[in-house]
Amino acid sequence: MGMVRIVRFVRVAGKTHFSWLSQSSHNSCNSHNSHLLQQIMSETNGLMEKVVSLCKRRGFVFPGSEIYGGLANTWDLGPLGTELKNNIFQAWWKFFVQSRKDMMGIDPAILMNPKVWQASGHVDCFNDAQIDCKDCKKRFRADHLIEDALKDVKVEGLSLEDLKKLIDENNIRCPGCGAKNFTEVRKFNLLFQTSIGPTTANSEPVYLRGEIAQGMFVNFKNILNSSRKRVPFGIAAMGKAFRNEITPGNFIFRTLEFELMEFEYFIKEDQWEKQFDYWVKEMKKWLELIGIRKEKTRVREHTEDELSHYSKRTIDIEYETPFGWKELYGLAYRTDFDLKKHQEASGQDMSYLDPETNEKFIPHVLEPTFGLSRTILMVLLSAYDEEEVEDAKGNKEVRTVLRFKPNVAPYKAAILPLMKKPELLKKADAVFDVLKDEFALDFDITGSIGKRYRRQDEIGTPFAITVDFDTLEDQSVTVRDRDSMQQDRVKIAELKDYLKNRV
Ligand code: GAP
Secondary structure, eight states: OOOOOOOTTTOOOOOOSOGGGOOTTTTSBOTTGGGHHHHHHHHSOHHHHHHHHHHHHHTSEEETTGGGTOBTTOEEEOHHHHHHHHHHHHHHHIIIIITOSSEEEOOOOSBOOHHHHHHHTHHHHOEEEEEEBTTTOOEEEHHHHHHHHSTTOOOTTOOHHHHHHHHHHTTOOOTTTOOOOBOOOEEEEOOEEEOSSSOOTTOOOEEEOSOSHHHHHHTHHHHHHHHOOOSSEEEEEEEEEEOOOSSOBTTTTBOSEEEEEEEEEEEOGGGHHHHHHHHHHHHHHHHHHTTOOGGGEEEEEOOGGGSOTTOSEEEEEEEEETTEEEEEEEEEEEETHHHHHHHHHHOOOOOEEOTTTOOEEOOEEEEEEEEHHHHHHHHHHHHEEEEEEEOTTSOEEEEEEEOOOTTTOSOSEEEEESSOOHHHHHHHHHHHHHHTTTSOEEEOOSSOHHHHHHHHHHTTOSEEEEEOHHHHHHSEEEEEETTTOOEEEEEHHHHHHHHHTTO
Protein backbone atom coordinates (compact mmCIF):
# COMPACT_ATOMS: atom_id res chain seq x y z
CA MET A 1 0.00 0.00 0.00
CA GLY A 2 1.17 3.46 -0.79
CA MET A 3 2.20 6.01 1.71
CA VAL A 4 -0.04 9.00 2.22
CA ARG A 5 1.96 12.01 3.16
CA ILE A 6 -0.19 14.16 5.39
CA VAL A 7 1.63 17.17 4.18
CA ARG A 8 1.17 20.79 3.47
CA PHE A 9 0.39 20.09 -0.15
CA VAL A 10 -2.97 19.51 1.34
CA ARG A 11 -2.74 21.19 4.71
CA VAL A 12 -1.44 20.54 8.14
CA ALA A 13 -3.57 18.31 10.25
CA GLY A 14 -4.98 20.25 13.14
CA LYS A 15 -7.19 19.83 16.13
CA THR A 16 -10.82 20.40 15.46
CA HIS A 17 -13.75 20.48 17.77
CA PHE A 18 -16.24 20.16 14.99
CA SER A 19 -16.31 16.47 14.23
CA TRP A 20 -20.07 16.73 13.78
CA LEU A 21 -19.37 18.39 10.47
CA SER A 22 -17.22 15.50 9.32
CA GLN A 23 -20.09 13.46 7.99
CA SER A 24 -19.42 11.10 5.13
CA SER A 25 -22.10 12.68 2.98
CA HIS A 26 -20.32 15.99 2.86
CA ASN A 27 -20.91 16.46 -0.83
CA SER A 28 -24.43 15.15 -0.92
CA CYS A 29 -27.65 16.86 0.00
CA ASN A 30 -27.99 17.20 3.72
CA SER A 31 -31.54 17.39 4.90
CA HIS A 32 -30.33 18.67 8.25
CA ASN A 33 -28.66 21.69 6.83
CA SER A 34 -31.44 23.95 8.00
CA HIS A 35 -30.17 23.11 11.47
CA LEU A 36 -26.60 23.85 10.49
CA LEU A 37 -26.48 27.26 12.08
CA GLN A 38 -28.07 26.02 15.29
CA GLN A 39 -25.59 23.16 15.34
CA ILE A 40 -22.67 25.50 14.89
CA MET A 41 -24.01 27.84 17.52
CA SER A 42 -24.51 25.12 20.08
CA GLU A 43 -21.18 23.45 19.53
CA THR A 44 -18.78 26.34 19.20
CA ASN A 45 -17.62 28.68 21.88
CA GLY A 46 -19.12 32.13 22.41
CA LEU A 47 -17.18 34.17 19.89
CA MET A 48 -17.69 31.78 16.99
CA GLU A 49 -21.35 31.45 17.88
CA LYS A 50 -21.81 35.20 17.88
CA VAL A 51 -19.95 35.76 14.61
CA VAL A 52 -21.85 32.99 12.81
CA SER A 53 -25.16 34.33 14.08
CA LEU A 54 -24.29 37.90 13.07
CA CYS A 55 -23.23 36.70 9.61
CA LYS A 56 -26.64 35.19 8.95
CA ARG A 57 -28.66 37.93 10.66
CA ARG A 58 -26.98 40.80 8.86
CA GLY A 59 -26.34 39.19 5.49
CA PHE A 60 -22.64 38.32 5.47
CA VAL A 61 -22.92 34.54 5.00
CA PHE A 62 -25.92 32.23 4.43
CA PRO A 63 -26.02 28.40 4.39
CA GLY A 64 -25.90 27.24 0.72
CA SER A 65 -29.18 26.17 -0.98
CA GLU A 66 -30.94 26.71 2.33
CA ILE A 67 -34.54 26.51 1.06
CA TYR A 68 -33.85 22.94 -0.13
CA GLY A 69 -32.41 21.87 3.20
CA GLY A 70 -28.95 22.95 2.13
CA LEU A 71 -25.89 21.21 0.79
CA ALA A 72 -23.56 20.41 3.64
CA ASN A 73 -20.58 22.71 4.04
CA THR A 74 -21.54 25.05 1.24
CA TRP A 75 -22.05 28.70 2.05
CA ASP A 76 -23.25 31.71 0.08
CA LEU A 77 -21.93 35.19 0.67
CA GLY A 78 -24.73 37.66 1.25
CA PRO A 79 -24.63 41.34 0.25
CA LEU A 80 -22.29 42.37 3.06
CA GLY A 81 -20.07 39.29 2.74
CA THR A 82 -19.70 40.01 -0.96
CA GLU A 83 -18.66 43.61 -0.30
CA LEU A 84 -16.24 42.45 2.40
CA LYS A 85 -14.70 39.83 0.11
CA ASN A 86 -14.34 42.29 -2.78
CA ASN A 87 -12.73 44.87 -0.50
CA ILE A 88 -10.21 42.35 0.84
CA PHE A 89 -9.40 41.17 -2.66
CA GLN A 90 -9.04 44.72 -3.98
CA ALA A 91 -6.72 45.63 -1.07
CA TRP A 92 -4.65 42.50 -1.80
CA TRP A 93 -4.46 43.28 -5.51
CA LYS A 94 -3.43 46.87 -4.81
CA PHE A 95 -0.82 45.85 -2.22
CA PHE A 96 0.74 42.87 -3.95
CA VAL A 97 0.11 43.60 -7.65
CA GLN A 98 -0.73 47.15 -8.65
CA SER A 99 1.65 48.96 -6.34
CA ARG A 100 4.64 46.88 -7.42
CA LYS A 101 6.71 47.04 -10.60
CA ASP A 102 7.68 43.37 -10.39
CA MET A 103 4.21 41.81 -10.27
CA MET A 104 1.52 41.06 -12.82
CA GLY A 105 -1.96 39.74 -12.33
CA ILE A 106 -3.75 37.20 -14.51
CA ASP A 107 -7.10 35.41 -14.47
CA PRO A 108 -6.51 31.80 -15.49
CA ALA A 109 -9.28 29.29 -16.30
CA ILE A 110 -10.66 26.93 -13.68
CA LEU A 111 -10.68 24.01 -16.12
CA MET A 112 -7.27 23.02 -17.42
CA ASN A 113 -5.88 20.22 -19.52
CA PRO A 114 -5.79 17.18 -17.15
CA LYS A 115 -2.12 16.72 -18.05
CA VAL A 116 -1.43 19.83 -15.97
CA TRP A 117 -2.59 18.05 -12.81
CA GLN A 118 -0.69 14.90 -13.67
CA ALA A 119 2.53 16.86 -14.20
CA SER A 120 2.04 18.93 -11.04
CA GLY A 121 1.68 15.80 -8.93
CA HIS A 122 -1.88 16.53 -7.83
CA VAL A 123 -3.32 13.38 -9.40
CA ASP A 124 -0.88 11.21 -7.45
CA CYS A 125 -0.13 13.19 -4.31
CA PHE A 126 -3.05 15.48 -3.51
CA ASN A 127 -4.37 13.02 -0.99
CA ASP A 128 -5.77 12.80 2.49
CA ALA A 129 -6.06 9.58 4.47
CA GLN A 130 -9.68 8.62 5.06
CA ILE A 131 -11.25 6.13 7.41
CA ASP A 132 -14.94 5.21 7.78
CA CYS A 133 -16.89 3.98 10.77
CA LYS A 134 -18.59 0.76 9.66
CA ASP A 135 -21.38 1.23 12.20
CA CYS A 136 -22.57 4.80 11.72
CA LYS A 137 -20.94 5.27 8.27
CA LYS A 138 -19.33 8.56 9.26
CA ARG A 139 -16.14 9.42 7.44
CA PHE A 140 -13.07 11.00 9.00
CA ARG A 141 -9.62 12.15 8.09
CA ALA A 142 -7.46 9.58 9.85
CA ASP A 143 -4.93 12.20 10.97
CA HIS A 144 -7.68 14.41 12.43
CA LEU A 145 -9.16 11.42 14.23
CA ILE A 146 -5.83 10.58 15.84
CA GLU A 147 -4.84 14.15 16.67
CA ASP A 148 -8.21 14.86 18.24
CA ALA A 149 -8.00 11.76 20.41
CA LEU A 150 -4.32 11.75 21.35
CA LYS A 151 -2.42 14.76 22.53
CA ASP A 152 1.01 15.54 21.11
CA VAL A 153 1.07 12.74 18.54
CA LYS A 154 2.73 13.56 15.25
CA VAL A 155 1.18 11.79 12.29
CA GLU A 156 2.85 13.51 9.35
CA GLY A 157 4.59 11.08 7.04
CA LEU A 158 3.01 7.96 8.52
CA SER A 159 1.90 5.22 6.14
CA LEU A 160 -1.75 4.21 5.83
CA GLU A 161 -0.97 1.05 7.80
CA ASP A 162 0.75 3.00 10.58
CA LEU A 163 -2.20 5.36 10.90
CA LYS A 164 -4.56 2.41 11.30
CA LYS A 165 -2.23 0.81 13.82
CA LEU A 166 -2.22 3.99 15.91
CA ILE A 167 -6.02 4.08 15.86
CA ASP A 168 -6.34 0.41 16.85
CA GLU A 169 -3.59 0.38 19.48
CA ASN A 170 -4.97 3.45 21.21
CA ASN A 171 -8.55 2.20 21.13
CA ILE A 172 -9.71 5.34 19.39
CA ARG A 173 -13.47 5.36 19.09
CA CYS A 174 -15.74 6.85 16.45
CA PRO A 175 -16.61 10.42 17.57
CA GLY A 176 -20.02 9.88 15.96
CA CYS A 177 -21.27 6.70 17.66
CA GLY A 178 -18.50 5.56 19.98
CA ALA A 179 -17.88 2.27 18.13
CA LYS A 180 -14.43 0.83 17.43
CA ASN A 181 -15.34 -0.63 14.09
CA PHE A 182 -13.36 1.21 11.44
CA THR A 183 -12.48 0.36 7.84
CA GLU A 184 -8.86 0.30 6.72
CA VAL A 185 -7.29 3.71 6.09
CA ARG A 186 -7.43 4.61 2.41
CA LYS A 187 -5.99 7.30 0.19
CA PHE A 188 -8.53 9.87 -0.89
CA ASN A 189 -7.70 12.24 -3.72
CA LEU A 190 -8.96 15.76 -3.14
CA LEU A 191 -9.29 16.85 -6.76
CA PHE A 192 -12.89 17.30 -7.82
CA GLN A 193 -13.54 15.49 -11.09
CA THR A 194 -15.93 16.40 -13.84
CA SER A 195 -16.18 15.67 -17.56
CA ILE A 196 -16.53 17.68 -20.72
CA GLY A 197 -19.32 16.75 -23.14
CA PRO A 198 -20.93 13.30 -23.24
CA THR A 199 -19.06 10.83 -21.06
CA THR A 200 -17.84 7.50 -22.40
CA ALA A 201 -16.11 4.66 -20.63
CA ASN A 202 -12.78 5.92 -21.94
CA SER A 203 -13.27 9.63 -21.38
CA GLU A 204 -10.56 11.23 -19.34
CA PRO A 205 -11.65 13.13 -16.24
CA VAL A 206 -11.30 16.87 -16.14
CA TYR A 207 -10.49 18.44 -12.78
CA LEU A 208 -11.70 21.56 -11.06
CA ARG A 209 -8.51 23.30 -10.01
CA GLY A 210 -7.25 22.46 -6.54
CA GLU A 211 -5.02 25.54 -6.45
CA ILE A 212 -4.56 28.60 -8.66
CA ALA A 213 -0.78 28.16 -8.89
CA GLN A 214 -0.82 25.88 -11.93
CA GLY A 215 -2.53 28.60 -13.98
CA MET A 216 0.51 30.78 -13.31
CA PHE A 217 3.07 28.08 -14.11
CA VAL A 218 1.54 27.11 -17.45
CA ASN A 219 1.44 30.80 -18.44
CA PHE A 220 5.03 31.50 -17.40
CA LYS A 221 6.30 31.74 -20.98
CA ASN A 222 3.28 33.73 -22.18
CA ILE A 223 3.90 36.31 -19.48
CA LEU A 224 7.59 36.41 -20.17
CA ASN A 225 7.09 36.89 -23.91
CA SER A 226 4.28 39.41 -23.66
CA SER A 227 5.60 41.55 -20.83
CA ARG A 228 9.37 41.33 -21.11
CA LYS A 229 9.68 41.16 -17.34
CA ARG A 230 13.01 40.18 -15.88
CA VAL A 231 13.59 37.77 -13.01
CA PRO A 232 12.80 38.40 -10.20
CA PHE A 233 9.13 38.96 -10.95
CA GLY A 234 5.81 37.51 -9.87
CA ILE A 235 2.51 36.37 -11.36
CA ALA A 236 -0.57 36.72 -9.18
CA ALA A 237 -4.13 35.48 -9.47
CA MET A 238 -7.25 34.90 -7.42
CA GLY A 239 -10.34 32.80 -7.84
CA LYS A 240 -12.19 29.69 -6.79
CA ALA A 241 -10.37 26.51 -5.86
CA PHE A 242 -12.06 23.19 -5.20
CA ARG A 243 -11.13 20.36 -2.86
CA ASN A 244 -13.16 17.29 -2.11
CA GLU A 245 -12.37 17.59 1.59
CA ILE A 246 -13.04 14.62 3.86
CA THR A 247 -13.57 16.83 6.86
CA PRO A 248 -14.83 20.21 5.84
CA GLY A 249 -16.26 22.35 8.60
CA ASN A 250 -15.84 25.13 11.12
CA PHE A 251 -18.19 27.41 9.21
CA ILE A 252 -16.32 28.89 6.21
CA PHE A 253 -12.89 27.80 7.49
CA ARG A 254 -12.67 24.57 5.50
CA THR A 255 -15.07 24.18 2.60
CA LEU A 256 -15.28 22.27 -0.65
CA GLU A 257 -15.00 25.36 -2.81
CA PHE A 258 -13.21 28.44 -1.58
CA GLU A 259 -11.56 31.60 -2.80
CA LEU A 260 -7.80 31.73 -3.01
CA MET A 261 -5.33 34.53 -3.78
CA GLU A 262 -1.76 33.53 -4.49
CA PHE A 263 1.31 34.42 -6.46
CA GLU A 264 4.37 32.70 -7.83
CA TYR A 265 7.50 34.79 -7.47
CA PHE A 266 10.23 33.71 -9.89
CA ILE A 267 13.79 34.10 -8.69
CA LYS A 268 17.37 32.93 -9.18
CA GLU A 269 18.06 29.93 -6.97
CA ASP A 270 20.72 31.63 -4.86
CA GLN A 271 18.25 34.34 -3.85
CA TRP A 272 15.69 32.08 -2.22
CA GLU A 273 16.59 32.56 1.46
CA LYS A 274 16.74 36.34 1.21
CA GLN A 275 13.49 36.42 -0.74
CA PHE A 276 11.80 34.04 1.70
CA ASP A 277 12.51 36.38 4.62
CA TYR A 278 11.34 39.34 2.58
CA TRP A 279 7.98 37.75 1.77
CA VAL A 280 7.35 36.75 5.38
CA LYS A 281 7.68 40.43 6.25
CA GLU A 282 5.37 41.52 3.42
CA MET A 283 2.77 38.97 4.50
CA LYS A 284 2.88 40.38 8.02
CA LYS A 285 2.39 43.90 6.64
CA TRP A 286 -0.64 42.60 4.77
CA LEU A 287 -2.18 41.20 7.96
CA GLU A 288 -1.89 44.62 9.53
CA LEU A 289 -3.30 46.35 6.47
CA ILE A 290 -6.61 44.50 6.74
CA GLY A 291 -6.91 44.56 10.52
CA ILE A 292 -6.06 40.96 11.44
CA ARG A 293 -5.14 41.07 15.13
CA LYS A 294 -1.37 40.65 15.45
CA GLU A 295 -1.53 38.97 18.86
CA LYS A 296 -3.73 36.28 17.34
CA THR A 297 -1.22 35.28 14.67
CA ARG A 298 2.02 33.33 14.69
CA VAL A 299 4.44 31.88 12.18
CA ARG A 300 4.89 28.10 12.24
CA GLU A 301 7.70 26.33 10.44
CA HIS A 302 6.85 23.07 8.68
CA THR A 303 8.76 20.03 9.81
CA GLU A 304 10.63 17.92 7.27
CA ASP A 305 7.80 15.34 7.28
CA GLU A 306 5.16 17.92 6.60
CA LEU A 307 6.77 19.50 3.57
CA SER A 308 4.94 19.10 0.29
CA HIS A 309 6.66 17.08 -2.39
CA TYR A 310 7.63 20.32 -4.15
CA SER A 311 8.73 22.32 -1.15
CA LYS A 312 12.13 22.81 0.41
CA ARG A 313 10.85 25.17 3.10
CA THR A 314 7.32 26.16 4.12
CA ILE A 315 5.89 28.30 6.88
CA ASP A 316 2.27 28.79 7.82
CA ILE A 317 0.85 31.98 9.22
CA GLU A 318 -1.58 30.68 11.79
CA TYR A 319 -4.48 32.39 13.52
CA GLU A 320 -5.74 31.53 16.98
CA THR A 321 -9.39 30.80 16.23
CA PRO A 322 -11.96 29.77 18.85
CA PHE A 323 -11.31 26.21 17.59
CA GLY A 324 -7.52 26.34 17.97
CA TRP A 325 -4.45 27.61 16.09
CA LYS A 326 -5.20 27.14 12.40
CA GLU A 327 -3.46 27.78 9.11
CA LEU A 328 -4.46 31.09 7.60
CA TYR A 329 -1.77 31.55 4.95
CA GLY A 330 1.30 29.73 3.70
CA LEU A 331 4.63 30.60 2.16
CA ALA A 332 6.42 27.84 0.28
CA TYR A 333 9.75 27.67 -1.50
CA ARG A 334 8.63 25.49 -4.42
CA THR A 335 12.12 25.38 -5.95
CA ASP A 336 12.04 24.81 -9.74
CA PHE A 337 9.80 21.77 -9.26
CA ASP A 338 6.71 22.97 -11.15
CA LEU A 339 8.36 24.60 -14.16
CA LYS A 340 10.64 21.58 -14.55
CA LYS A 341 7.71 19.15 -14.36
CA HIS A 342 5.76 21.14 -16.95
CA GLN A 343 8.82 21.30 -19.19
CA GLU A 344 9.20 17.53 -19.00
CA ALA A 345 5.51 16.79 -19.52
CA SER A 346 4.72 19.36 -22.22
CA GLY A 347 8.02 19.30 -24.08
CA GLN A 348 8.03 23.13 -23.99
CA ASP A 349 11.10 25.04 -22.91
CA MET A 350 10.39 26.71 -19.56
CA SER A 351 13.77 28.32 -19.09
CA TYR A 352 14.60 31.98 -18.75
CA LEU A 353 17.44 33.70 -20.56
CA ASP A 354 19.06 36.43 -18.51
CA PRO A 355 19.60 39.26 -21.04
CA GLU A 356 22.55 40.66 -19.09
CA THR A 357 24.54 37.52 -18.34
CA ASN A 358 23.19 35.29 -21.14
CA GLU A 359 22.67 32.68 -18.47
CA LYS A 360 19.82 30.25 -19.20
CA PHE A 361 18.06 28.65 -16.26
CA ILE A 362 14.72 27.48 -14.92
CA PRO A 363 13.70 30.00 -12.27
CA HIS A 364 12.97 28.95 -8.72
CA VAL A 365 9.73 29.98 -7.10
CA LEU A 366 8.46 31.40 -3.83
CA GLU A 367 4.75 31.10 -3.32
CA PRO A 368 2.84 33.21 -0.79
CA THR A 369 -0.71 31.85 -0.67
CA PHE A 370 -3.72 33.51 0.95
CA GLY A 371 -7.04 31.78 1.50
CA LEU A 372 -9.55 34.54 0.81
CA SER A 373 -12.49 32.70 2.38
CA ARG A 374 -10.40 32.11 5.51
CA THR A 375 -9.37 35.76 5.51
CA ILE A 376 -13.04 36.75 5.61
CA LEU A 377 -13.50 34.61 8.74
CA MET A 378 -10.36 35.89 10.47
CA VAL A 379 -11.18 39.52 9.64
CA LEU A 380 -14.61 38.98 11.19
CA LEU A 381 -13.15 37.29 14.28
CA SER A 382 -10.57 40.07 14.65
CA ALA A 383 -13.15 42.83 14.24
CA TYR A 384 -15.86 41.46 16.54
CA ASP A 385 -16.22 43.43 19.75
CA GLU A 386 -18.79 44.06 22.44
CA GLU A 387 -18.82 46.92 24.89
CA GLU A 388 -21.11 48.16 27.60
CA VAL A 389 -22.66 51.53 26.86
CA GLU A 390 -25.46 53.65 28.27
CA ASP A 391 -28.54 54.51 26.25
CA ALA A 392 -30.13 57.98 26.23
CA LYS A 393 -31.95 57.20 29.49
CA GLY A 394 -28.78 56.01 31.23
CA ASN A 395 -29.66 52.30 30.98
CA LYS A 396 -26.70 49.99 30.42
CA GLU A 397 -26.69 47.90 27.26
CA VAL A 398 -24.24 45.91 25.20
CA ARG A 399 -23.13 47.39 21.92
CA THR A 400 -21.87 44.95 19.30
CA VAL A 401 -19.34 46.48 16.94
CA LEU A 402 -17.41 45.07 14.02
CA ARG A 403 -14.31 47.21 14.22
CA PHE A 404 -13.33 46.69 10.60
CA LYS A 405 -10.53 48.72 9.17
CA PRO A 406 -12.32 51.18 6.87
CA ASN A 407 -10.61 49.73 3.77
CA VAL A 408 -12.41 46.39 4.21
CA ALA A 409 -15.70 47.62 5.73
CA PRO A 410 -18.64 46.71 3.45
CA TYR A 411 -20.02 50.25 3.69
CA LYS A 412 -17.87 53.27 4.41
CA ALA A 413 -20.82 55.34 5.55
CA ALA A 414 -24.57 55.10 6.10
CA ILE A 415 -26.95 57.92 5.26
CA LEU A 416 -29.70 58.14 7.88
CA PRO A 417 -32.54 60.65 7.44
CA LEU A 418 -33.72 61.41 11.00
CA MET A 419 -37.37 60.86 10.07
CA LYS A 420 -39.34 59.65 7.06
CA LYS A 421 -40.40 63.19 6.16
CA PRO A 422 -40.30 63.94 2.41
CA GLU A 423 -38.06 66.97 2.84
CA LEU A 424 -35.53 64.94 4.88
CA LEU A 425 -35.64 62.01 2.44
CA LYS A 426 -35.02 64.39 -0.46
CA LYS A 427 -32.05 65.96 1.29
CA ALA A 428 -30.69 62.53 2.29
CA ASP A 429 -30.94 61.46 -1.38
CA ALA A 430 -28.92 64.54 -2.34
CA VAL A 431 -26.24 63.65 0.25
CA PHE A 432 -26.19 60.07 -1.13
CA ASP A 433 -25.62 61.48 -4.64
CA VAL A 434 -22.74 63.63 -3.44
CA LEU A 435 -20.90 60.60 -2.02
CA LYS A 436 -22.00 57.61 -4.11
CA ASP A 437 -19.25 57.75 -6.76
CA GLU A 438 -16.48 57.46 -4.20
CA PHE A 439 -17.84 55.48 -1.28
CA ALA A 440 -19.91 52.33 -0.79
CA LEU A 441 -22.94 53.59 1.12
CA ASP A 442 -25.90 52.22 3.02
CA PHE A 443 -29.16 54.14 3.12
CA ASP A 444 -31.38 53.28 6.07
CA ILE A 445 -34.69 54.90 6.92
CA THR A 446 -36.29 52.33 9.23
CA GLY A 447 -36.36 52.44 13.04
CA SER A 448 -35.22 54.97 15.60
CA ILE A 449 -31.90 56.67 14.99
CA GLY A 450 -30.42 54.84 18.01
CA LYS A 451 -31.40 51.46 16.57
CA ARG A 452 -30.01 52.42 13.19
CA TYR A 453 -26.69 53.42 14.77
CA ARG A 454 -26.52 50.01 16.48
CA ARG A 455 -27.29 48.26 13.19
CA GLN A 456 -24.46 50.11 11.46
CA ASP A 457 -22.11 49.33 14.37
CA GLU A 458 -22.98 45.67 14.00
CA ILE A 459 -22.06 45.61 10.32
CA GLY A 460 -18.93 47.68 10.87
CA THR A 461 -19.83 50.90 9.02
CA PRO A 462 -17.19 53.44 10.09
CA PHE A 463 -19.44 56.52 9.75
CA ALA A 464 -23.16 57.22 10.16
CA ILE A 465 -24.39 60.44 8.57
CA THR A 466 -27.62 61.85 9.95
CA VAL A 467 -29.70 64.26 7.94
CA ASP A 468 -31.93 66.26 10.32
CA PHE A 469 -34.10 69.37 10.20
CA ASP A 470 -31.11 71.63 10.86
CA THR A 471 -29.54 70.21 7.70
CA LEU A 472 -32.22 71.96 5.68
CA GLU A 473 -31.10 75.25 7.18
CA ASP A 474 -27.34 74.98 7.65
CA GLN A 475 -26.46 72.50 4.85
CA SER A 476 -24.58 70.39 7.42
CA VAL A 477 -24.98 66.82 8.65
CA THR A 478 -24.04 64.99 11.84
CA VAL A 479 -21.29 62.45 11.29
CA ARG A 480 -20.97 59.80 14.00
CA ASP A 481 -17.75 57.83 14.36
CA ARG A 482 -18.40 54.09 14.86
CA ASP A 483 -15.58 53.48 17.33
CA SER A 484 -15.60 56.60 19.51
CA MET A 485 -19.32 57.34 18.95
CA GLN A 486 -18.30 61.01 18.79
CA GLN A 487 -20.33 63.24 16.57
CA ASP A 488 -19.10 66.05 14.32
CA ARG A 489 -21.18 68.57 12.47
CA VAL A 490 -19.86 68.70 8.89
CA LYS A 491 -20.86 70.88 5.94
CA ILE A 492 -22.23 68.79 3.06
CA ALA A 493 -19.80 70.59 0.76
CA GLU A 494 -16.91 69.30 2.89
CA LEU A 495 -18.27 65.81 3.49
CA LYS A 496 -16.37 64.09 0.70
CA ASP A 497 -13.00 65.32 1.93
CA TYR A 498 -13.95 64.60 5.54
CA LEU A 499 -14.58 60.93 4.67
CA LYS A 500 -11.63 60.67 2.27
CA ASN A 501 -9.28 61.65 5.08
CA ARG A 502 -10.69 58.97 7.35
CA VAL A 503 -11.43 55.85 5.27
N1 GAP B 1 -0.87 26.76 -3.93
C1 GAP B 1 -0.59 26.39 -2.58
C2 GAP B 1 -1.73 25.91 -1.84
O1 GAP B 1 -2.80 25.72 -2.41
P1 GAP B 1 -2.53 25.18 0.54
O2 GAP B 1 -1.91 25.39 1.88
O3 GAP B 1 -2.97 23.81 0.20
O4 GAP B 1 -1.50 25.73 -0.52
C3 GAP B 1 -3.59 27.56 0.35
O5 GAP B 1 -3.77 26.17 0.41
C4 GAP B 1 -4.52 28.29 1.29
O6 GAP B 1 -5.87 27.98 0.92
C5 GAP B 1 -4.43 27.86 2.75
O7 GAP B 1 -3.41 28.58 3.42
C6 GAP B 1 -5.81 28.23 3.26
O8 GAP B 1 -5.88 29.60 3.57
C7 GAP B 1 -6.71 28.00 2.05
N2 GAP B 1 -7.43 26.72 2.07
C8 GAP B 1 -6.93 25.49 1.83
N3 GAP B 1 -7.90 24.57 1.87
C9 GAP B 1 -9.05 25.21 2.14
C10 GAP B 1 -10.42 24.80 2.30
N4 GAP B 1 -10.80 23.54 2.15
N5 GAP B 1 -11.35 25.75 2.58
C11 GAP B 1 -10.99 27.05 2.70
N6 GAP B 1 -9.72 27.49 2.55
C12 GAP B 1 -8.76 26.59 2.27
